Amino acid sequence: MKIEQTSIVEYEEVDTDFxxxxxxxxxxxxxxxLNHSDSVGLDTQTMVAAGAVWILNRIRVKIQRMPGYREPLTVRTWHKGSAGFRAGRDFFVLCGDEQVAAxxxxxLYYDIGRKRIAKIPERVSAPYTDERDEALEPGAIDFAVDKTFEPEETLALTTREGDYDPNGHVNNTVYLDYLDTLIKRSGIAGGSIGEVGIQYLKEIDRHVQAIQGGLVKDNDVIHFRFFQQETVFAAGFVRTKDAL
Incomplete structure (x- = not known):
């Protein structure tokens, strides 16, 4: 089963270039x-009450162009099946008939009571149904990240109360806010972002009030990581459109 959501790009979602x-x-x-999970009766509240949650482990996005202000935008998503404790999900982003991102x-399926990842039960995976279509090339999700590079640029970042989601840790999308700030203030990218890959390694909970963001450019790839001393919370890469 695939689901779609369509709405316009709102004012608060755009930058100074609209x-x-x-x-x-x-x-x-x-x-x-989240809405796909809601539609099959596996909304977050229901899952938490049953003692489990989905945790985003990694995501890779390729961007043809960023949608503009007031432009109609459709997100199409589908569940690609599960194996063990992992499940796959792909997305297309469209403006009208034009695909602008994929x-x-x-x-990962996380058992709250045992505080560890667990095998996905059939009762959880079955309602989504499996779609085998690939938004990106096969194997694209199996990218490597550099967690130990020496940063060329660093930036101190402070967590905010609004960064935390109902699970009590910094929401996955907030890391992209940190990344956007890190890239723009460093000036290291030098162009529009064409691809992002990020792996989430350790949650940022409420005990963490300040972290560091680090970048290094290696030929056409910009490596980044968010860390506090020896602890790395997330790491990944960025490519500009010129590098693709």
Missing amino acids: RMKLPALFQRLQRAA AASQW
């Missing part, structure tokens, strides 16, 4: 995934 911000795009993807993601 183009959708990077974190706003990721928020749209997250919202579509994404692949991997999710």
